[in-house]
Amino acid sequence: MQTTVQNKVVHVAVGIIVRQQQILLALRSSKQHQGGKWEFPGGKVEAGETVPQALNRELQEEVAISVSQSSPLMQLEYAYPEKTVLLDIWLVTEFSGEPHGREGQPLRWASVAELTEIPFPDANQPIVARIQQLFAPE
Numbered sequence: 001m002q003t004t005v006q007n008k009v010v011h012v013a014v015g016i017i018v019r020q021q022q023i024l025l026a027l028r029s030s031k032q033h034q035g036g037k038w039e040f041p042g043g044k045v046e047a048g049e050t051v052p053q054a055l056n057r058e059l060q061e062e063v064a065i066s067v068s069q070s071s072p073l074m075q076l077e078y079a080y081p082e083k084t085v086l087l088d089i090w091l092v093t094e095f096s097g098e099p100h101g102r103e104g105q106p107l108r109w110a111s112v113a114e115l116t117e118i119p120f121p122d123a124n125q126p127i128v129a130r131i132q133q134l135f136a137p138e
């Protein structure tokens with residue numbers, strides 16, 4: 001008999017945090033899923049939360065900023081062998097606080113051009129393409 005291992009989709013709020021044409025990245029720890037890759041900060045949406053609420057909470061917990069302006073950019077579902085994620089990706093264009101890795105994770109600001117050279121989780125390629133499109137000169 002064939003068994004299908006497909007747990008429910010994990011809904012994740014992800015922030016593309018922009019300041020002076022650069023984007024904030026955080027290094028996922030080697031112990032995490034997709035560890036050792038750079039990510040756009042964010043995390044799982046909890047029961048009863050809206051996505052903007054989850055985004056604000058996660059960005060506060062992970063990089064110590066408060067979102068003051070954001071807009072939805074795209075949604076992306078991706079099936080890793082071990083789980084499926086629904087990435088709910090928001091552009092964060094205004095925030096307060098100076099970002100730092102509150103969980104000890106290294107942070108970096110990357111230009112849009114640099115994004116193609118950086119190792120991201122496998123799901124992220126369409127996000128990078130969308131950001132490049134967004135920032136492309138006319």
Ligand SMILES: Nc1nc2c([nH]c(=O)n2[C@H]2C[C@H](O)[C@@H](COP(=O)(O)OP(=O)(O)OP(=O)(O)O)O2)c(=O)[nH]1
Pocket residue numbers: 012013014032033034038039040041042043044058085087121122123124
């Ligand atoms: N934050 C973030 N997660 C991503 C990206 N790309 C990608 O595939 N993911 C996946 C990795 C994880 O399976 C999931 C996010 O979960 P997470 O580990 O950040 O969740 P969390 O912050 O709530 O952390 P935890 O408390 O469960 O450790 O989404 C990305 O760019 N940013």
Ligand SMILES: [Mg+2]
Pocket residue numbers: 041042043044062
């Ligand atoms: Mg996270």
